[in-house]
Amino acid sequence: MPPHFIDGAPHDHSHDRPRRERTPGEALRIGIGGPVGSGKTALVAALCRQLRAELSLAVLTNDIYTTEDADFLRRHAVLPDERITAVQTGGCPHTAIRDDITANLDAIDDLIAANPPLDLILVESGGDNLTATFSSGLIDVQIFVIDVAGGDKVPRKGGPGVTFSDLLVVNKTDLAPLVGADLAVMERDAAKVRDGRPTALISLTDDPAATPVLAWVREQLRRVDDTADSAVAH
Template identity: 50%
Template sequence: MSKRVPRVGIGGPVGSGKTMLIEQMVPVLYSRGYRAGIISNDVVSKEDADRMRKNLAMEKGIVPEDLVVGLATGGCPHTAVREDPSMNISAVEEMEARHPELDLIIIESGGDNITTTFSPALADYFIYIVDVSGGDRYPRKRGLGIESCDLLVINKTDLAPHVGADLSIMERDAKTVRKDRPFVFVNCRAGQGVSKVADHIVRDVLFELPPKAVKKAR
């Protein structure tokens, strides 16, 4: 029987930066000696998985190509990660069986609204990402994703001056809504703040695993 690899779910609205967060975060984890597989959900296409395979496997060579899997769920993005995650669980278990050396499996949800959550049968840790271009009201809109995730990520901080968003308001509201749960500001395109996201994963998910010697993917 294959070992159960820790699983991190990443959800958020379309265009919030889920894929780019993964593309920036996996190299940071890799540099610390942790190896990750990726499962990307979308309703119809596998575009995000193809992009990550190109960027992380073909160009950077830090993730083998077969460790970036795209799933076309064909329905509501919520269903595949929450109500009936069987498709994702099967993909995760297959990845675990083929790659027992993995330290982490990242599961990207299809993009939708602020109600996304992950079934505890699928993900051990849940990151929800929103972006500043949606306005500084985002945190106080609440929603299951914003309120219940283990880590809230607020992306595209560089756009704040251009869309009239006040980061101090977002910080205040995130503290109010989430109480003691953590949140971080990031600019994924520039890689700013991504190491803080990796810090949370290492501390909260991978804390029992010693980092391995870093090796290039073949």
């Protein structure tokens, strides 16, 4: 029997705003989304620890009912307190990063005003599901973090984060033997739908520097610098 599809769903997840216009010299904004517990905050902490000596950084977290993730990052002193802020969404986290992004934009304005000049702003989404993505009116590029613990089927289940994120991160590879997940299957299924966009398999436990993700972030920053240089030259 063929599957039933819901067409024109009342809670549509596909709309977006036009890509925001980045002024040369403005901080690059990287969105980090993905399902609950996949390792988004752990990745934010890793990137802050690796980049804070060379860049001016700030972090914005989203949580539904608390400011748990921002509190965690402050407690672990990954950045000075004034460089970490939070949005408490009160409802589905994806609404705050895609549908009504006002609270996130206001929080980013506050970070920029309090910490001039900023090179990079990391925006963590509240833990959500495979349908959640950031509005391109809020961030410049986005990372989608899934983990191995949910089983090796997750990339095959697809969704906009798995398919269209600028970088797909498959975290917790250390757990693969424990849950019987085949990493080669995850890599292959991701490659099938990602049309050449990169995927990084990592374990933040085994590699706390998140080396491949760090290299990707540095590449994004270099691209931004190149754009700024060419804008000055013209």
